[in-house]
Amino acid sequence: MGRLGRLLLTSFVIFSLSGCASAPPIFSDAFSTATDPITEITVAAAADLQFAFNEIAALFEEETGVRVNLVFGSTGLLTQQIENGAPYDLIAAANIAYIEQLTAQSLVLPDSIQLYAQGRIVLAVNRSTGIHAASLTDLLKPEIRHVAIANPEHAPYGMAAMQALQAVGVWEQLQPKLVYGENVRQALQYVQAGDAEAGVIALSVANVPEIEWTLIDGSLHAPLNQALAVVASSDQLELAARFAAYINGEKGRPIMQRYGFILPDEEPLTAKDLQS
Numbered sequence: 001m002g003r004l005g006r007l008l009l010t011s012f013v014i015f016s017l018s019g020c021a022s023a024p025p026i027f028s029d030a031f032s033t034a035t036d037p038i039t040e041i042t043v044a045a046a047a048d049l050q051f052a053f054n055e056i057a058a059l060f061e062e063e064t065g066v067r068v069n070l071v072f073g074s075t076g077l078l079t080q081q082i083e084n085g086a087p088y089d090l091i092a093a094a095n096i097a098y099i100e101q102l103t104a105q106s107l108v109l110p111d112s113i114q115l116y117a118q119g120r121i122v123l124a125v126n127r128s129t130g131i132h133a134a135s136l137t138d139l140l141k142p143e144i145r146h147v148a149i150a151n152p153e154h155a156p157y158g159m160a161a162m163q164a165l166q167a168v169g170v171w172e173q174l175q176p177k178l179v180y181g182e183n184v185r186q187a188l189q190y191v192q193a194g195d196a197e198a199g200v201i202a203l204s205v206a207n208v209p210e211i212e213w214t215l216i217d218g219s220l221h222a223p224l225n226q227a228l229a230v231v232a233s234s235d236q237l238e239l240a241a242r243f244a245a246y247i248n249g250e251k252g253r254p255i256m257q258r259y260g261f262i263l264p265d266e267e268p269l270t271a272k273d274l275q276s
Helices: 003-017 047-064 075-083 096-104 136-140 156-167 171-177 184-192 237-247 252-258 271-275
Strands: 040-046 067-073 090-092 114-119 121-126 147-150 178-181 198-202 211-215 224-230
Touching: 040 047, 040 075, 040 237, 047 067, 047 184, 047 237, 047 252, 067 075, 075 090, 075 096, 090 096, 090 237, 096 224, 114 156, 114 237, 121 136, 121 156, 121 184, 136 156, 136 171, 147 156, 147 184, 156 171, 156 184, 156 198, 156 224, 171 178, 178 184, 184 198, 184 211, 224 237, 237 252
Parallel strands: 040 067, 040 090, 147 178, 147 198
Antiparallel strands: 090 224, 114 224, 121 198, 121 211
């Protein structure tokens, strides 16, 4: 199967596995002329990056003319896709452990690995419910019947949510209330739609009109150290590395910080700054 067929198959599988994975039309005009093909890369990106990476990719495309196809999903599922031969050029993971897993299999270029952010989690509540929750123990309130988190089996933000709930001693009590999203964007959507009154989600996707949120103490969970790497099988190694540098460069970093990520060597913005 050629690259076109493998990309289409990969996009179909990821869309099937993840209700909120974004697989934009990759080949709508890729063959608009026979002599001037559009240069493009395909990036496997953790679901918490959807808002930030859409902005960064748009700037990169405007400046370089290189199309960036973003495929969003849980890091665990994207990692499995790469292990099964998915033709991505770059992976931006929500936890460096998955990059290390791919490195051990020689599936990413070791010299390309770099930290680009540390993520944070928040307690989110649907505004329309009239319910207020300022701490994780508030999730035990009877009026909160459903609590959405990403699936901790393959989503780093779900794992962080589980660790935080365990740290405050409410994990076991919340079992009947928990609703699992395939990734953190789907968990957000459950809260947005009112299918869950509350959730523990990524700060980077929490600033939406339907949600009010409270930042969760980062000491309650293992650090969400997010790393990226160029996929070893890519046929666009140089462009993939160029986009990676752009994310960590002077254009990408301010966007990442605006969405609440803690950047390498920088102090995090406060909750007040992010909500203003």
